[in-house]
Every structure is written in structure tokens, then in C-alpha cells.
Amino acid sequence: LPRDHHMYAFMATHPVGSLHVAPWGWRLFGPAFAPLVPGSVTVGFQVLAVGALSLTALAMFLIVRRRGFDRRLAIIGVVLFLSLGYAVKFNLYDFWLTDPLAFFFTAAVLLCVVLRLDIGFAICLAIGVLAKESVFFVVGLHYGLRARRPVDPQAALNTLLLALPAIAVLIGVRATIPSWNERPSYLASLPLPIRRNARTVPSYDAIDVLRATVERQDWPGAAFDALTTFGVTVSLLVVLGARAARGLAVRFAPFLVLVLSQLLFALNTQRLVALAFPAVIVLALAGLRKLRDDLHVDEGILFALALGT
Numbered sequence: 001l002p003r004d005h006h007m008y009a010f011m012a013t014h015p016v017g018s019l020h021v022a023p024w025g026w027r028l029f030g031p032a033f034a035p036l037v038p039g040s041v042t043v044g045f046q047v048l049a050v051g052a053l054s055l056t057a058l059a060m061f062l063i064v065r066r067r068g069f070d071r072r073l074a075i076i077g078v079v080l081f082l083s084l085g086y087a088v089k090f091n092l093y094d095f096w097l098t099d100p101l102a103f104f105f106t107a108a109v110l111l112c113v114v115l116r117l118d119i120g121f122a123i124c125l126a127i128g129v130l131a132k133e134s135v136f137f138v139v140g141l142h143y144g145l146r147a148r149r150p151v152d153p154q155a156a157l158n159t160l161l162l163a164l165p166a167i168a169v170l171i172g173v174r175a176t177i178p179s180w181n182e183r184p185s186y187l188a189s190l191p192l193p194i195r196r197n198a199r200t201v202p203s204y205d206a207i208d209v210l211r212a213t214v215e216r217q218d219w220p221g222a223a224f225d226a227l228t229t230f231g232v233t234v235s236l237l238v239v240l241g242a243r244a245a246r247g248l249a250v251r252f253a254p255f256l257v258l259v260l261s262q263l264l265f266a267l268n269t270q271r272l273v274a275l276a277f278p279a280v281i282v283l284a285l286a287g288l289r290k291l292r293d294d295l296h297v298d299e300g301i302l303f304a305l306a307l308g309t
Contacts, residue, residue, distance in 0.1 A: 010190075020178060022174075045096050057078045059104070080281055080284055087103060102128070121142060236287075237284035240287030244289070259273060
């Protein structure tokens with residue numbers, strides 16, 4: 001079937017920048033590095049997926065420790081992350097996708113935020129958008145966690161300045177690799193699965209994509225899919241954690257709004273919403289901490305709960 005993996009396999013076996021079908025052709029990082037792994041291109045993508053998700057789990061451990069959670073809860077947080085269907089399990093199945101790398105850079109950028117490593121934030125963000133453009137939405141976490149009030153012009157300016165290298169990378173890639181989705185002669189030169197997939201995005205003009213997505217989107221279904229992306233257990237823990245740590249939930253709001261804005265431009269709801277995993281894990285741990293400290297639920301039960309999600 002004509003799926004995304006045909007795009008990335010083509011990119012991995014051709015020179016960097018040779019695919020002019022947007023947005024796939026702009027996601028250079030994974031396809032550029034997969035062929036460098038010894039073995040076949042398939043093995044390369046498998047190694048990248050497993051490695052990226054493993055490093056994401058490690059980064060989440062460091063993030064929640066820095067946010068004040070003790071070691072046991074941090075381990076439970078790692079288990080919660082590894083249990084997520086659309087963030088981890090699906091990407092181990094469809095290992096060709098750019099999502100594992102996007103998740104790793106998302107976590108790495110957030111780690112720089114909580115460690116107050118501004119230069120590291122700018123560098124990781126600039127590299128991360130080469131994996132997938134949605135990594136840019138982590139700027140919402142930088143602003144949310146640094147702002148001193150809901151509307152903080154100084155924090156917004158600082159975030160914008162640090163995001164400038166990533167903005168330059170996004171613009172540079174699009175200028176260097178123009179979109180030829182509307183060129184029948186170019187599409188005719190590509191393999192059949194890629195042509196069929198490219199036809200799902202006949203024009204990558206932002207307004208055209210927005211209009212087409214809004215018209216095709218099943219909004220009640222998308223809302224249901226968004227609410228159930230992380231499963232019932234994790235979602236309930238997030239609600240509990242948001243009530244226990246309202247200030248933190250408010251700080252995550254800019255990032256969550258940006259993540260949900262993807263539904264205006266694409267239809268794979270669960271895959272898109274899965275990018276919210278850093279906020280989800282932290283708030284779920286806040287819920288677990290409330291269960292442990294206020295309701296005196298045994299940590300063994302909490303670990304089993306995380307393991308069974």
C-alpha cells in the first residue's frame with residue numbers, strides 16, 4: 001500500500017534532498033542516517049527507531065527527576081512512556097517513520113529547557129526540525145516553563161530568539177528542496193507507491209492544506225481519537241495530575257495547543273497527538289504522586305498500574 005515508508009525508503013537510497021514531494025522530502029535526518037548503519041536500509045531504520053525511543057525514555061527519566069519526582073516515580077514514568085501505544089508500540093511496528101526521532105528531539109529539547117541550557121535548546125531544536133517539523137512546537141514548552149505570567153512578552157521574545165536557528169533551518173530546507181507536488185512530469189518519474197501517496201497532498205500550499213484538511217476531517221471522530229490517544233488509565237492519571245498541579249498544567253497549555261493545531265493540517269490524529277507525551281507523562285506522574293502521598297496507594301500497585309496500561 002502507498003504509505004509513508006515508501007517515501008523514506010526512497011530518500012534513504014537516493015542522494016539527500018532528491019525527493020521533492022512535501023512534506024516527506026523535508027524530513028531529512030532519518031533517511032540520511034539510516035544508510036550509515038551497517039546492514040540493509042531496513043536495519044538502519046529499525047536501529048534508529050529503537051535507539052531514538054530508548055533515548056527518549058532516558059531523557060524523560062532525567063526530565064521528571066529534574067522536575068522534582070523521586071527516583072521510584074521517575075522509573076514508573078519511564079514504564080508509562082514505554083507503554084504508550086501510539087508513541088512507542090506503533091513506531092516499533094512502523095519503524096520507517098520519522099516520529100521516533102521527532103520524539104527523541106522533543107524530549108532532548110525539553111531536557112535543555114528544564115536544565116536551563118539555552119544554547120543546547122537552540123541547537124537541539126534546529127537539528128530536531130530536520131527530523132520532523134513538528135519538533136518546533138517544543139517552543140511552547142520553553143515559553144510555558146519560563147514565563148512568569150500567562151502573557152509574558154520578555155519570555156516570548158527570549159523563546160523567539162532561541163528559536164531563530166530552527167526557523168532558519170525550516171526556511172532553508174524548503175528553499176533548497178522545493179515542493180514539486182503539482183508537477184505531473186516529476187511525479188511520473190517516481191515509483192508507483194510514491195506517486196499514489198503524493199497524490200494525497202496535491203498542493204503543499206499552507207492555505208490549500210488547511211482548507212482540504214478541515215473539509216475532510218471527521219471532527220467528532222478526531223476529538224474522540226485525540227482524547228483516547230494515550231489510553232484510559234493514562235488519561236485519568238493526567239486529569240488527576242492536572243487537578244493536583246494546576247500551575248504546571250497551565251504552563252503546558254501553549255505546547256498542547258500547538259500539538260492540537262496539527263489536526264488542522266493532517267488527518268492521522270493519534271500519531272499527531274502522541275507528540276504531547278512529555279506533558280502527559282509529567283502530569284500522569286503528578287496524578288500517581290497524589291495517589292501515593294494523599295491516598296496512600298502502595299508504590300507496587302502504582303508500578304503494576306503503569307505496567308498494565
